[in-house]
Amino acid sequence: VDLKANYKFDHPRDMEFVECKINKGKLGPAFKKEAGAVIEALNEMTDKQKLEMDAAINENGVYELKVCTGARYNITREMAKVKTVTKRVQEVPFIPSVIEPAFGVGRIIYTILEHTFRSREMEDQELRCYLSLPPVVAPTKVSVLPISSNPTQFKPTMHKITDALKEHGISYKVDDSGQAIGKRYARTDEIGIPFGITIDFQSLNDDTVTLRERDSMSQIRLPIADVAELVYRLCSDRMTWEQAAEKYPKFDAQHA
Known part of the structure; x- marks a missing residue:
């Protein structure tokens, strides 16, 4: 394969x-069946190598040519003559020192998605697919899910949580649709959101929420004041989910 490119002059x-x-009339009888390899080696010499060969022949009458097989051949002036010529050219060939491969960010993202695709069977439900994106990679870190879409009940608490998430620089997605919480969990799992904050009726009484981990579907209960900081630590590899589960009580709910 010819890897040379051409640089065109103005x-x-x-x-x-x-x-x-x-x-070739001298090379053929001298090297017989190996003459082809010698000719190929001479044609592939750089300008510097040609001048070195010419200098060696001028000084010693012979130049020792080494080919890729390791064999060595003595080249005399009768076999090869070197001269410098001047030519008018429009372009010159060169071998690029940097070759840009056709491997862009799109293929990297596709590979990440392919390697994090998962599916799981739910009892009495259809197969669910999700993306097991590591929290540090996931574009959206957490979902905010009010158990009800009633604006008068849950909106103030939801805004309190989203404001705290913004202060910590955490990307989030709010899903306050009227669908069942299980279906909303499934939707956020499908797009690889690693954590989900659920605001339920208990949240209105004691200012706590549940935090759900996507892969295990396990949940913990913690104060609203702690949730943004905890999500930040989880998404920046400063804390593992196992450590968080040891710090806060487990919330037992039917997997959804």
């Missing part, structure tokens, strides 16, 4: 080139 230029004129 105007023709006079450039010096080193040529090696090969005398």
